[in-house]
Amino acid sequence: MLKFSNTVVFSISLRIFFSILLLVAIIPQAAGSTVTTLTPSGIFPVTSSLISISFTSPPLPYGTLTSYTKQATDHIKTDENGNTWLSRNGKRTGAIVGLRQENLFRFSGTSFTLPTPTIFDKAGSYTISSEEDQTYRQPVPVENIGRKSLPTDSVWDSTGLQVQVEHTIYLKLAAPLQAGATYHLTLPPELDNAPITFTYQPELQISKAIHVNQIGFRPDAPAKQAFLSLWAGSLGPIDFAPDTSFSLIEETSGKKVYSATIVQKKSLSDQNEDAFNRNYNGTNIYLLNFSSFTIPGTYHIFVDGVGRSPAFKINSRIWRNPLYLALRSFYHQRSGIALTPPYATLQRPRSLHPDDGQEVMTSDARLMDTGNGFIEGLDNFSELKRQATSTPLKNGWGGYHDAGDWDRRIQHLLVTRNLLDLYTLFPEFFSTMSLNIPESTNTLPDTLDEALWPLDFFCRLQEADGSVRGGIEATGHPYFGEPSWLERHQLLAYRPGIWSTYLFAATAAQAARTLSQSTPERAEDYRRRAILAMQKAEELLAQDPHQPFQVNDARNLAAIELFKLTNDPVWHQIFLETTVLTQPGTPLFRDEQHDQAEAAWSYLQAANEHTNSEIRANCRSAILSSADSLVAAQEKAGFSWLKDPSRPPFAGAFTIPFTRDVIRAWILTGNPRYSAAVELSMQSVLGANALNLSYTTGLGSTPVRHPCYPDARISGQEAPAGITVLGPLDLSFIRGNKDKLLHSYGSFCYPDIRQWPVVETFLDLFWFPLMTEFSIETMAKQVYTWGFLAAYPTREITPAAYTTP
Numbered sequence: 001m002l003k004f005s006n007t008v009v010f011s012i013s014l015r016i017f018f019s020i021l022l023l024v025a026i027i028p029q030a031a032g033s034t035v036t037t038l039t040p041s042g043i044f045p046v047t048s049s050l051i052s053i054s055f056t057s058p059p060l061p062y063g064t065l066t067s068y069t070k071q072a073t074d075h076i077k078t079d080e081n082g083n084t085w086l087s088r089n090g091k092r093t094g095a096i097v098g099l100r101q102e103n104l105f106r107f108s109g110t111s112f113t114l115p116t117p118t119i120f121d122k123a124g125s126y127t128i129s130s131e132e133d134q135t136y137r138q139p140v141p142v143e144n145i146g147r148k149s150l151p152t153d154s155v156w157d158s159t160g161l162q163v164q165v166e167h168t169i170y171l172k173l174a175a176p177l178q179a180g181a182t183y184h185l186t187l188p189p190e191l192d193n194a195p196i197t198f199t200y201q202p203e204l205q206i207s208k209a210i211h212v213n214q215i216g217f218r219p220d221a222p223a224k225q226a227f228l229s230l231w232a233g234s235l236g237p238i239d240f241a242p243d244t245s246f247s248l249i250e251e252t253s254g255k256k257v258y259s260a261t262i263v264q265k266k267s268l269s270d271q272n273e274d275a276f277n278r279n280y281n282g283t284n285i286y287l288l289n290f291s292s293f294t295i296p297g298t299y300h301i302f303v304d305g306v307g308r309s310p311a312f313k314i315n316s317r318i319w320r321n322p323l324y325l326a327l328r329s330f331y332h333q334r335s336g337i338a339l340t341p342p343y344a345t346l347q348r349p350r351s352l353h354p355d356d357g358q359e360v361m362t363s364d365a366r367l368m369d370t371g372n373g374f375i376e377g378l379d380n381f382s383e384l385k386r387q388a389t390s391t392p393l394k395n396g397w398g399g400y401h402d403a404g405d406w407d408r409r410i411q412h413l414l415v416t417r418n419l420l421d422l423y424t425l426f427p428e429f430f431s432t433m434s435l436n437i438p439e440s441t442n443t444l445p446d447t448l449d450e451a452l453w454p455l456d457f458f459c460r461l462q463e464a465d466g467s468v469r470g471g472i473e474a475t476g477h478p479y480f481g482e483p484s485w486l487e488r489h490q491l492l493a494y495r496p497g498i499w500s501t502y503l504f505a506a507t508a509a510q511a512a513r514t515l516s517q518s519t520p521e522r523a524e525d526y527r528r529r530a531i532l533a534m535q536k537a538e539e540l541l542a543q544d545p546h547q548p549f550q551v552n553d554a555r556n557l558a559a560i561e562l563f564k565l566t567n568d569p570v571w572h573q574i575f576l577e578t579t580v581l582t583q584p585g586t587p588l589f590r591d592e593q594h595d596q597a598e599a600a601w602s603y604l605q606a607a608n609e610h611t612n613s614e615i616r617a618n619c620r621s622a623i624l625s626s627a628d629s630l631v632a633a634q635e636k637a638g639f640s641w642l643k644d645p646s647r648p649p650f651a652g653a654f655t656i657p658f659t660r661d662v663i664r665a666w667i668l669t670g671n672p673r674y675s676a677a678v679e680l681s682m683q684s685v686l687g688a689n690a691l692n693l694s695y696t697t698g699l700g701s702t703p704v705r706h707p708c709y710p711d712a713r714i715s716g717q718e719a720p721a722g723i724t725v726l727g728p729l730d731l732s733f734i735r736g737n738k739d740k741l742l743h744s745y746g747s748f749c750y751p752d753i754r755q756w757p758v759v760e761t762f763l764d765l766f767w768f769p770l771m772t773e774f775s776i777e778t779m780a781k782q783v784y785t786w787g788f789l790a791a792y793p794t795r796e797i798t799p800a801a802y803t804t805p
Contacts, residue, residue, distance in 0.1 A: 036058055038056065038057055038167070039057075040196060041053060041054045042198065044205060044208055045177075045200065045306060046208070046230055047238075047305055047306060048179075049175065049177070050171070050232075051171050051173065052168055052169060052170050052232075053196070054166055054167065055167045055169070055191070056152070056167075057164050057165050059164060060154070060163075061155075063108050063155065063157070065097075065106075066103065067103060068096060068101070074086060076096060082476065083095055084101065091158060092107070092158040093158065094107045098482065098488060105714060107158040115190065115191075119188050119191065120147050121145060123143065123171075125189070126188070128171075129183065130182060135174075139186065140173075143174050144172035145169065145170065145172070146235020147170070147233050148167075148168045148233030148234070148751075151765060152164050152165065153705075153706055153764075153765065167750075172235070177200040179203075180199065180200070181199070182200075183198055184197050202308070203307075203308060204308065205307045206308055207307025208230065209229060209230040209238070209306055210227075210228055210288075211226060211227040211309075211689055211692055212227075212683075213682075213684075213687055213688045214686050214700030214701045215312065215699060216315060217313075217314050217683075218314070218679075219314055220793070222676035223679050223683075224290050226309060227288065227639060228244075228286040228287075228306070229281065229638075231281070231283045231756075231757050234750065239283070240284075240306070242262070242286075243261060244303060244305065244306070245304050246262060246302065246303045248293060248300075249301070249302050251300055251311045252298065257293065257299070260290065264286055268281065268282070273636055274646070276648075281639070281690065281757055282757025283757070285638040285639065296313075296316070297313070297314055298311055298313050300312070310687075310692075310702075319789040321699070322682075322786045323433075323791075325699065325721045326783040327450060327783060328435055328436070328720070329720050329721070330779065332344060332345070334453060335351055335352050335399050335400060335401050335408060336353045336398045345718070345721070346718070348483065348484070348715060351485040352401075352472075354394075356485075360472055360492070360493050361390065361391060361392055361393065361492055361493070362393050362492065363384050363492040363494060364387035364389060365386070366494055366496070367470025367494040367499070368548070370384055373499070374550060381475055384475070387495075388490070388492055393461075393472075398454075399453075400454055403769075403775055404709070404710055405474065405478055407471065407472070410471055410504065412471075413454055413455060413458065413503055413504070413507045415451065415776060415780040415783075416451045416455045416510075416511065417506075417598065418780050418781075419450060419787075420514050422447070422788070423445065423447055423448060423451070425795070426794060430447040430787075433445065433446060433447055435447070435450065443518070448518075451511070454776075455508065455511055455526075459508075461496075462532075462533065463496055466501070466532035467501050467537075468533055469495065469496050469497075471500075476489045483715060484710070498537050498540040498547065499548075499554050501533050502534070502557070503554050503557075505533035505562065506557040508526045508529045508533065509526070509534075509558070509564070510565075510602075511523070513564060530561070537555070537558070549592070550595075553596055555574065556579055557596075557599040559575035559578060560572075563575060563610075564606050572610070572611070575599070576612060579600075579603075579615060580596055583618065584618055584621060585621075586622060588661065591646070600619035623665055626665075628665075629645070630658060630662055631662060631677045633645040634680065639654075639684045639759065640680040640684055642657040642659060642662065643658050649730040649758055650726070652726045652778050654689070654727050654728050655685050655727035656778045656782055657684075659678045659788070660784065666788075675792060682786075687702065689759060690757070690759040691759070691760065691762060696722065697719050698720070698722060704725050704772065705764055707723055707725050707773070708768075708773040709766075713766050723774050726770065726774065726778070728759050728762040729758070730761070745768060749763075
């Protein structure tokens with residue numbers, strides 16, 4: 001769940017964030033005796049007189065999950081947070097995990113000391129010489145030096161925090177290098193490295209200053225672009241000549257197929273990237289626009305005097321693989337089943353199933369009355385535990401795990417609604433998409449099977465009177481080293497509540513309508529459940545009509561979905577009574593007052609003759625107004641990310657584009673301005689950003705490597721592809737107890753991480769969930785965007801279908 005306003009409430013990553021803070025206190029920072037070596041990478045040009053070189057410490061071995069057999073020298077101690085630590089022969093060995101305490105997460109036992117990073121900082125320690133360049137015939141010291149240092153991986157081990165570090169050194173040269181000449185770079189003697197010999201060939205050398213979408217572009221994409229910029233750590237912003245030319249190069253032949261001149265996109269002095277009057281880039285940004293080029297193939301960008309980009313494709317099917325991976329990632333979040341071949345890339349035993357001893361008990365706390373619902377500032381577990389009962393819940397399995405813990409909440413039904421909407425918009429496209437899931441052999445399209453997985457979980461949480469529980473939650477954050485299938489916290493089911501019941505009614509009604517032709521028996525079951533839930537929610541409302549605005553929004557959505565399902569005018573009347581869109585100019589969303597975007601869109605999809613023309617006009621106008629505001633804000637953003645201008649810069653602001661209303665504006669109008677905005681927003685996610693990172697696992701040439709995905713890290717496997725992490729954040733917006741974790745990792749950062757430009761402030765660390773976590777809701781939003789980009793070229797738009805009669 002994410003809320004934002006001038007007072008920030010952030011609860012996606014904080015679930016795990018505070019549990020990690022406990023580890024900082026429990027395990028001291030490591031101080032090993034062996035000084036590790038740092039391996040230099042190749043030379044990367046920035047300009048002809050500025051080059052960079054990176055030094056990286058060795059990869060870290062991870063702990064391993066094994067069975068546990070008690071030995072005579074074992075000493076077991078449970079700390080105040082419930083973690084069970086094993087010491088063997090007087091040495092801390094790992095953590096005992098699992099319901100039966102039969103497993104051991106064993107530390108790797110690695111211990112080393114990193115070299116003092118200040119050895120990099122003396123410009124006089126670097127000299128350049130060349131037999132081919134007269135200027136450098138004798139060794140010449142570099143004029144100036146900059147450095148950016150950061151941790152790139154970490155483990156908590158028996159001796160404390162161990163990190164892998166990367167130091168990127170920027171060397172300002174006394175004179176420009178000559179293309180084709182060979183040079184020798186002498187390094188500081190403390191590194192004990194031989195001089196590095198390199199040939200300056202910018203047309204062949206990848207430059208960190210060129211930022212491009214690493215998967216590519218459709219030939220007919222209305223926006224094809226890359227960026228040129230660099231913030232060089234302690235050396236500060238680097239600028240480029242405004243008349244610099246760039247070329248598009250065919251990868252195999254080396255042929256130049258397009259050329260143009262860079263154009264400044266965003267000045268460092270321009271402080272209006274959003275409503276906070278900020279510039280998040282720390283340097284000037286230049287645009288490399290090649291939108292008019294349409295020939296399919298594999299290409300790279302070359303910027304004169306700078307270098308080249310990674311290769312990318314121009315291909316009409318370029319968005320299909322991101323969509324496929326994103327849809328497949330939901331399967332890997334399924335709870336209550338084993339993940340096995342041939343369906344799963346990440347394998348694990350069955351998780352959180354009552355038959356395996358992980359019994360679910362009930363609580364008398366409603367989800368909406370907890371910190372995971374509407375109560376700002378309340379922790380995740382206290383109210384749920386305070387009202388726990390001794391009554392077991394039968395058949396409480398299924399749904400999706402969240403990212404770093406195992407909650408399954410009613411908010412996850414956004415997956416169902418988004419996938420059903422995509423299928424309704426593009427039925428032919430999604431009917432033929434195979435996802436290699438266990439249901440692939442049945443008659444339903446795989447996209448619908450995946451959409452129904454979380455809905456069926458909440459069907460199991462529906463009571464006989466129609467009310468629906470808000471989900472299932474553990475009583476605490478996962479213990480250290482404990483994966484989902486060994487979870488030993490008590491699992492508790494929220495009490496049925498009015499909000500969760502309305503949301504279920506809306507989703508089940510949408511499913512019933514979507515499946516009415518293909519699987520009528522299943523559709524009838526969803527129909528029955530939706531009507532029963534709606535009737536029960538109305539009964540609860542009559543008993544207590546004073547409800548938070550979120551309940552009215554859920555009722556509004558449920559009413560229009562029930563009306564579209566049944567054609568019963570009673571539900572239409574409730575929609576009209578609960579909609580805020582009674583006057584022109586009312587926005588879809590107003591912080592802490594209403595959010596009726598889903599209902600407005602659903603109303604426009606209802607048959608014209610059965611709806612109110614004025615309300616339809618207001619819904620349409622509100623969606624277009626929201627889209628126009630978002631596109632206008634995108635035009636001010638240096639890297640063309642797409643976020644609500646008032647959304648604080650964290651929690652996916654730069655990596656989970658707010659495309660929903662822009663997509664719907666395109667459906668309503670067919671205006672290519674909207675589809676271009678959506679494409680641009682995802683290009684910045686996939687490498688066209690300051691760090692040249694793809695923030696989605698498994699996509700691009702440099703994807704994130706360490707998402708906060710405990711089942712993968714603990715079991716020694718790669719996280720599934722297709723997951724987009726939360727990404728960079730503005731540390732000034734994070735409230736509360738953050739200093740311990742930031743100090744632990746910030747001590748490896750240079751300059752001070754609090755001084756970095758916001759778009760640079762990302763650490764690809766499993767143990768830093770504020771940046772590397774994700775949620776089922778962020779996955780649902782992202783797949784909606786991938787789905788649109790992959791499918792919309794196949795659809796002929798008929799805007800008249802969404803206008804007033």
